[in-house]
Amino acid sequence: MERLPKIGLPILIIIVLLIVFISKASVNIGYGEAGVLFKTFGGGVVTDEPALGEGFHIIAPWNKVYVYNTKQQEVFEKKMQVLSSNGLEISLDVSVLYQPKMEKLGLLHQTKGEDYLNIVIVPEIRAVARSVVGRYTPEQLYSTKRDAIQNEIFEETKKKVDGQYVQLNAVLVRDVTLPIAIKEAIERKLKQEQxxxxxxxxxxxxKKEAERQRIDAEGKAAANTILSASLTDKILKEKGIEATLELSKSPNAKVIVVGSGKDGMPLILGNQ
Known part of the structure; x- marks a missing residue:
């Protein structure tokens, strides 16, 4: 086996060291991520500088970068047990939409760490949900107050996590499960109310239809009263004569006797 030239061995060592250095001194941060720099000999977690953004970064090989997902994320709390105002056990399915505050990422890492979901969000959402639900009856939870409860849980949880460098985007109450007997009783009551x-x-x-008919009848009665008051004997005779004259123009054979009918009205004889 041919021995390496004396000059080749140092170059090989340098190349290996360079590869190790680059691997230790560089970090690639993906989309929707950010990095928190930890300076081993420079004060620990960097909190007074912006977090490292997406892309390739060169760092000192003795430092370290902690990469965080900064996109909106969701945690689903299923069958969370809470008590209503009258002490009945209610089961809630709740989704929480959250993300770390980009500008406070260093402080989040320093004070809470990478497991901030289970340190900050989950305990707070459970505590607030128990507090809020405890103000309402099962009937309100099941029907009229569900949206209000959801909003209250969101607002109160948001206040608590804002100061812990986490951004809360939404709280969604997916399902409310009541004891079967209570649920059936509520449904019966709602049906009866309906x-x-x-x-x-x-x-x-x-009532409205009866009132309409009464008003209509009163109107017709008033109209008939007015009409009756205006129809004198003279007017009736005049109208009868006009009608008789119109009939006399008909081509059918007839005999008209003027003044022979009741009240002096004409008679029409010989209609064919």
Missing amino acids: ESLEYEFRIEKA
Whole structure:
């Protein structure tokens, strides 16, 4: 085996050292990520400078970079057990949309660490959900107040995590599970209330129709009264004569006797 030239061995060593140096002194941060720099000999976590953004970065080989996902993320808390205002156990399915605050990433890493989800968000959402749900009855949770409860959980949790360098984007109450007996009782009550409202609606509709008919009848009666008062004997005779004259123009054979009818009205004889 041919021995390496004396000059070749140092070059090989330098190349190996250079490769190790580059691998230790560089970091590539992907899309939707950011890096927190830890200076081994320079004060630890860097909190007074912006986090390292996406792309390739050169660092001192004795330092380290902790990479965080800065995109919006979701944690799903399933079957979270809480108590209603009257002490009944309720099960909630809640989704939380969150992300770390980019400008506070160094402080988040320094004070909470990479497992900030289980240190900050999960405990806070559980505590707030128990507090908020405890103000409401099962019926309110099941029907009318669900959106209000969701908003309250979001607002109160947001206040708590904002100071811990986490951005809360939304809290979504996916499902509310009540004890079966309570759920059935609520559904029966809601059905009865709906039927009662429907019955009241029909009664009100009938009242309005009766009122409409009464007003219509009163109007017709008033019109008849006015008409009757205006129809004198003289006017009736005049209208009868006008009608008789119109009939006399008909081509059918007839005999008209003027003044022979009741009240002196004409008679029409010999209609064919």
